[in-house]
Amino acid sequence: MRIGIYGYGNLGRGVELAIRQNPDAELAGIFSRRDPATVKTLTGAPVYSAADVKQFADKIDVMIICGGSASDLPEMTPMLAASFNVIDSFDTHARIPEHFANVDRAAAETGHTALISAGWDPGLFSLARIYLNSVLPDGKDYTFWGRGVSQGHSDAIRRIPGVRDARQYTVPVEDALSRVRDGETPELTTRQKHTRECYVVAEEGADKALIEKQIKEMPNYFADYDTTVTFISMDEMKRNHSELPHGGQVIRSGRTGLDNEHRHVVEFSLKLDSNPEFTASVLIACARAVNRLNSRGDCGCKTLFDIAPADLSPMDPAELRKKLL
Amino acid sequence: MRIGIYGYGNLGRGVELAIRQNPDAELAGIFSRRDPATVKTLTGAPVYSAADVKQFADKIDVMIICGGSASDLPEMTPMLAASFNVIDSFDTHARIPEHFANVDRAAAETGHTALISAGWDPGLFSLARIYLNSVLPDGKDYTFWGRGVSQGHSDAIRRIPGVRDARQYTVPVEDALSRVRDGETPELTTRQKHTRECYVVAEEGADKALIEKQIKEMPNYFADYDTTVTFISMDEMKRNHSELPHGGQVIRSGRTGLDNEHRHVVEFSLKLDSNPEFTASVLIACARAVNRLNSRGDCGCKTLFDIAPADLSPMDPAELRKKLL
Numbered sequence: 001m002r003i004g005i006y007g008y009g010n011l012g013r014g015v016e017l018a019i020r021q022n023p024d025a026e027l028a029g030i031f032s033r034r035d036p037a038t039v040k041t042l043t044g045a046p047v048y049s050a051a052d053v054k055q056f057a058d059k060i061d062v063m064i065i066c067g068g069s070a071s072d073l074p075e076m077t078p079m080l081a082a083s084f085n086v087i088d089s090f091d092t093h094a095r096i097p098e099h100f101a102n103v104d105r106a107a108a109e110t111g112h113t114a115l116i117s118a119g120w121d122p123g124l125f126s127l128a129r130i131y132l133n134s135v136l137p138d139g140k141d142y143t144f145w146g147r148g149v150s151q152g153h154s155d156a157i158r159r160i161p162g163v164r165d166a167r168q169y170t171v172p173v174e175d176a177l178s179r180v181r182d183g184e185t186p187e188l189t190t191r192q193k194h195t196r197e198c199y200v201v202a203e204e205g206a207d208k209a210l211i212e213k214q215i216k217e218m219p220n221y222f223a224d225y226d227t228t229v230t231f232i233s234m235d236e237m238k239r240n241h242s243e244l245p246h247g248g249q250v251i252r253s254g255r256t257g258l259d260n261e262h263r264h265v266v267e268f269s270l271k272l273d274s275n276p277e278f279t280a281s282v283l284i285a286c287a288r289a290v291n292r293l294n295s296r297g298d299c300g301c302k303t304l305f306d307i308a309p310a311d312l313s314p315m316d317p318a319e320l321r322k323k324l325l
Numbered sequence: 326m327r328i329g330i331y332g333y334g335n336l337g338r339g340v341e342l343a344i345r346q347n348p349d350a351e352l353a354g355i356f357s358r359r360d361p362a363t364v365k366t367l368t369g370a371p372v373y374s375a376a377d378v379k380q381f382a383d384k385i386d387v388m389i390i391c392g393g394s395a396s397d398l399p400e401m402t403p404m405l406a407a408s409f410n411v412i413d414s415f416d417t418h419a420r421i422p423e424h425f426a427n428v429d430r431a432a433a434e435t436g437h438t439a440l441i442s443a444g445w446d447p448g449l450f451s452l453a454r455i456y457l458n459s460v461l462p463d464g465k466d467y468t469f470w471g472r473g474v475s476q477g478h479s480d481a482i483r484r485i486p487g488v489r490d491a492r493q494y495t496v497p498v499e500d501a502l503s504r505v506r507d508g509e510t511p512e513l514t515t516r517q518k519h520t521r522e523c524y525v526v527a528e529e530g531a532d533k534a535l536i537e538k539q540i541k542e543m544p545n546y547f548a549d550y551d552t553t554v555t556f557i558s559m560d561e562m563k564r565n566h567s568e569l570p571h572g573g574q575v576i577r578s579g580r581t582g583l584d585n586e587h588r589h590v591v592e593f594s595l596k597l598d599s600n601p602e603f604t605a606s607v608l609i610a611c612a613r614a615v616n617r618l619n620s621r622g623d624c625g626c627k628t629l630f631d632i633a634p635a636d637l638s639p640m641d642p643a644e645l646r647k648k649l650l
Contacts, residue, residue: 017583021462042583096646122650124456124591127634129649131452134610134637135603137346183596256606258342258367262598266449269594271508273587278460281581285459305635305645309452312459313630320630321421324454325447 001291002028003284004056006080007066008039008047010151010244011089014280015064016042022284024314028060057083061294062287064088074099081106081114081301085294087286089119089279096122104301113294114301118286119279120270121145125250127304128268132252136264139254140185144172144193148246148275156221157198160214162206165234167241169197172248180251183263196227199241201234246275285312326616327353327384328609331375331405332391333364335476335569336414339605340389341367347609349639353385382408386619387612389413399424406431406439406626410619412611414444414604421447429626438619439626443611444604445595446470450575452629453593457577461589464579465510469497469518473571473600481546482523485539487531490559492566494522497573505576508588521552524566526559571600610637 003019005012008030019025020043027045036047048056053063063084067073069092077088081103090099096117107114117123121143129141150170157166176192186192198215202208212229215222232240249269256262272278286304289311293302310317315324328344330337333355344350345368352370361372373381378388388409392398394417402413406428415424421442432439442448446468454466475495482491501518504511523540527533537554540547557565574594581587597603611629614636618627635642640649 014581017581021581093650096650097643100646117650124460126650127456128593130634130638130645131449133649134613134634134639135449135607137606137639256339256342256346256599256602262602264598264603265596267592267594268453269592271590273589274581277581277587278589281462282460288459303646303650305638305642305650306633308631308633309455309459310630313455314459314462317630318422320455321425321628324458325418325421325442325451325628325630 001061004028004060004063005030008032010276012066014276018280018284054083061291064283078102078106082110085112085290086114088116090117108300113290115286115290128250136254141252142180143250145248146170146172149244162203164203165201167199171195183253183265190224196225198229201237244275247271326386329353329385329388330355333357335601337391339601343605343609386616389608403427403431407435410437410615411439413441415442433625438615440611440615453575461579466577467505468575470573471495471497474569487528489528490526492524496520508578508590515549521550523554526562569600572596
């Protein structure tokens with residue numbers, strides 16, 4: 001399958017690398033809104049102007065859209081779904097129904113197949129939630145994130161005057177995690193589930209106490225959490241915080257039995273050295289499924305909930321039953 | 326959906342209980358090879374003779390077959406698939422291709438839908454393997470079982486002369502487990518992955534040393550493992566070993582990056598108080614999918630690899646996207 005990458009940031013670079021690990025995929029081109037001449041790719045792959053993308057309709061089987069959920073994807077995915085089979089990693093939960101409807105309309109009208117909200121959350125974590133809710137109806141589930149870098153929270157700190165650079169780690173509260181793992185089903189507030197660790201490089205002469213106060217009181221991002229702020233040098237930032245690790249777990253705890261006397265705890269967990277590279281790897285498996293669905297005439301918008309697992313795998317069904325069942 | 330239970334042992338009882346947790350399922354009848362008059366059910370559900378099962382073809386949407394993999398299911402599932410949509414938990418890995426072909430033929434010829442090898446391994450663990458192999462192509466995965474009761478190994482001990490009762494626990498080797506969790510990809514022998522703990526009630530006057538020797542040297546079951554044998558009283562057996570807990574984990578460790586510099590470790594784990602009740606819960610979710618596939622005209626034999634997750638859930642697609650994606 002010939003893959004296009006639309007948008008060349010961390011995720012786009014991850015897709016570029018992931019294609020090399022999948023012998024059934026080849027990179028047809030990277031599309032950027034920047035001047036292609038200024039974009040240097042990791043593997044020497046060709047870069048084209050995003051403005052010319054529609055000329056590639058016959059040369060690309062699946063376009064992987066690597067834009068942001070806030071403003072890019074709500075425009076890009078429906079627009080591109082009119083010319084390509086597409087995948088995105090749209091993660092603004094509240095707006096998924098609206099985004100799904102827009103993409104579905106564009107894809108169905110033009111005979112394309114789209115898969116939105118792919119990655120690990122939404123994505124693999126959503127799969128854990130749907131399987132575990134289906135097999136343990138009487139239960140409760142919890143999603144924890146971290147320890148890992150939240151790019152959105154890091155960006156929010158960088159917008160504070162006097163901040164040169166910042167990295168924010170989301171960290172699950174160990175006590176909450178171990179209670180849930182032990183099969184308890186506590187009601188947990190936002191503050192009881194995660195803490196936020198911020199590493200900040202301040203500009204020379206900046207008022208550090210004021211920066212710390214502005215971070216800790218920032219609504220939505222930090223005010224509801226126990227937040228720690230540590231000022232470090234740019235040197236230390238580069239040395240210790242240049243990677244984008246992440247992870248987390250979905251845990252469902254449920255009961256069965258004549259009198260609900262048996263407890264079951266199921267956990268799906270990730271420890272990722274590189275959030276964008278892992279997400280990109282998931283997107284390639286999804287591209288395989290989208291390509292297959294489209295060739296079977298199954299058009300419109302999908303999510304991972306609609307995809308039979310066999311369609312994500314390069315193995316054929318008999319081999320899958322033999323090796324992985 | 327109207328569910329039938331064919332075979333009334335531990336798993337059949339689990340299905341009987343699981344149906345009560347799923348408002349869209351009702352129990353149409355239990356079929357036993359024993360005299361129905363002698364079978365007392367947990368919930369007072371009606372019991373019929375297995376010999377009369379074909380008379381119920383119009384009264385049952387999905388038959389859940391609760392027999393053993395060694396001799397029951399290879400006969401029962403193809404036979405029943407000619408009259409019913411069916412589910413089984415066939416777990417003899419080496420014979421899955423042959424069993425699949427037999428069931429597929431019987432179901433396809435008669436317009437029925439079958440799903441074989443459902444439960445947790447094969448079943449949820451197989452799903453973990455297929456998803457993780459698909460999204461991390463450059464990696465290695467490990468399946469650990471336990472700590473939990475292996476009914477097959479317990480039965481094998483009970484067949485030794487002088488043994489009144491026995492319970493065998495399969496236990497993962499902590500050191501191997503933590504190495505794999507840390508992202509190492511060691512080559513592990515059978516002995517390095519699991520140990521076997523046996524609790525045995527001997528008949529009065531039996532030669533305990535001989536029993537222990539016979540257990541530890543039993544080929545396939547125990548000879549390749551570090552096995553411990555503890556003799557206990559019947560009282561202690563009843564007090565401490567009457568439950569059927571189990572569990573385990575699938576862990577896949579893989580790499581991405583320009584020079585494979587990023588490591589990712591993904592784990593799916595279960596801690597189950599009751600192996601048969603949890604397995605039964607999985608089977609009910611599968612029955613929902615089988616019923617839906619059949620009503621869409623999708624006949625023949627399937628495994629969980631062929632089932633889109635949305636088909637396992639009682640929620641409709643829009644609700645799923647809103648609540649679980």
